[in-house]
Amino acid sequence: MNDFLNVLQSMQLPFALIPILTFTSLPSLMNEFANGLVYKIGGGLVILVVCAINTYFVVVYVTELNSVWLYVLAAFLSIAYLTFVGYLVWLCLIALGVSCLDPSTRRGNDTRILMETQPEFDS
Numbered sequence: 471m472n473d474f475l476n477v478l479q480s481m482q483l484p485f486a487l488i489p490i491l492t493f494t495s496l497p498s499l500m501n502e503f504a505n506g507l508v509y510k511i512g513g514g515l516v517i518l519v520v521c522a523i524n525t526y527f528v529v530v531y532v533t534e535l536n537s538v539w540l541y542v543l544a545a546f547l548s549i550a551y552l553t554f555v556g557y558l559v560w561l562c563l564i565a566l567g568v569s570c571l572d573p574s575t576r577r578g579n580d581t582r583i584l585m586e587t588q589p590e591f592d593s
Contacts, residue, residue, distance in 0.1 A: 485555075
């Protein structure tokens with residue numbers, strides 16, 4: 471039971487660490503206390519290392535279960551979990567200023583292109 475609880479806690483860790491890095495790096499929220507570039511990169515690397523170690527422990531725990539249907543269930547849950555963590559990382563990177571990931575800044579989504587300026591007529 472203790473191993474199962476450790477696995478659950480390690481899977482929940484990215485949902486706390488990624489928003490903390492995001493919120494503490496936003497100058498609009500933290501003003502002069504916002505993280506600088508070094509702390510953003512360092513924090514991202516620490517989160518990456520901690521999540522990689524925890525992922526390793528989850529994989530080791532699941533492989534020790536020795537049940538095919540649990541493997542299949544774990545695979546489906548892992549896909550959903552990794553998709554949501556990827557979404558959190560994507561939003562974090564957009565908030566930190568990686569504008570190439572933001573779909574609203576691309577030229578193709580600019581609605582002003584579709585509107586042509588019409589000449590004004592005096593009557």
